[in-house]
Amino acid sequence: xxxxxxxxxxxxxxxxxxxxxxxxxxxxxxxxxxxxxxxxxxxxxxxxxxxxxxxxxxxxxxxxxxxxxxxxxxxxxxxxxxxxxxxxxxxxxxxxxxxxxxxxxxxxxxxxxxxxxxxxxxxxxxxxxxxxxxxxxxxxxxxxxxxxxxxxxxxxxxxxxxxxxxxxxxxxxxxxxxxxxxxxxxx
Numbered sequence: 001x002x003x004x005x006x007x008x009x010x011x012x013x014x015x016x017x018x019x020x021x022x023x024x025x026x027x028x029x030x031x032x033x034x035x036x037x038x039x040x041x042x043x044x045x046x047x048x049x050x051x052x053x054x055x056x057x058x059x060x061x062x063x064x065x066x067x068x069x070x071x072x073x074x075x076x077x078x079x080x081x082x083x084x085x086x087x088x089x090x091x092x093x094x095x096x097x098x099x100x101x102x103x104x105x106x107x108x109x110x111x112x113x114x115x116x117x118x119x120x121x122x123x124x125x126x127x128x129x130x131x132x133x134x135x136x137x138x139x140x141x142x143x144x145x146x147x148x149x150x151x152x153x154x155x156x157x158x159x160x161x162x163x164x165x166x167x168x169x170x171x172x173x174x175x176x177x178x179x180x181x182x183x184x185x186x187x
Contacts, residue, residue, distance in 0.1 A: 030132030033155045037129055040162040041122045046181035047169050048075045048118055053111035055176050069103065071172050075114050076104025078165045082121035085144045085158040086128035089151055095124065129155050 051058070056072040059065065069077060080098045087094040096117075099105035108114050132151050143149035144157060170180045 028132075028134045029137045029152060030129060030134075030155075033132060033152065033159065034126060034129045036159045037122070037125055037155070040159055040166065043180075043182040044078065044162055044166050044169075045115070045119060045122065047166060047173060048115050050173060050178055050181050051111075051169075051176070052178075056111050056114065058172060058176060060172070060175060068168075071169065072109075072111075072114055073103045074165050074169050074172070075118050076108060077102055078162050079114075079118040079121035080104040081144075081161055082125045082158055085154050086121075086125045088141055088144050088149075089128035089131060089154055091141070096120070125158060129158075 051071050057070050059068050059070045076099075080102065083094040083096060083098055097105050099107075104114075104117065108117055132155060137152045138150045140148045141151055141154060144154055149157075170183070173180050
């Protein structure tokens with residue numbers, strides 16, 4: 001009986017130890033970038049989903065908010081930028097209509113259409129970042145906003161740009177009495 005208990009305890013300890021192993025180190029810089037992209041996607045998409053459909057046209061009006069993007073335009077802007085930068089990384093034209101200007105396609109109106117556009121943009125961004133490796137990490141490509149850029153810099157812009165707008169969306173959510181999903185996990 002003692003052997004059975006000891007064996008079960010050892011198995012439990014081994015399983016606990018195996019689950020506590022740190023994640024495998026990235027193989028190359030492209031993997032580092034993809035992990036960062038997954039991180040912002042894991043916060044940005046749930047934030048876009050958390051805003052009720054009837055609040056997608058919300059934009060702050062109190063204080064110095066004249067002319068800011070609505071919540072919907074924030075989401076579409078990030079998605080359009082993801083597509084634009086990812087297309088540059090892949091050396092191709094964006095696979096979807098990005099609309100005119102920086103706010104994404106005007107024909108996307110419903111929350112469902114906008115969230116789908118966002119999710120598809122992250123899938124395309126992962127495809128593009130997946131092409132980055134140690135050999136082409138610093139290769140120069142046409143920059144997303146003109147000039148030249150390294151692949152690493154372009155991917156980095158896509159990531160920090162999304163984080164920048166996530167911060168704005170978190171404020172919009174809180175102004176509508178919604179705690180951003182990423183903040184709920186910490187409470």
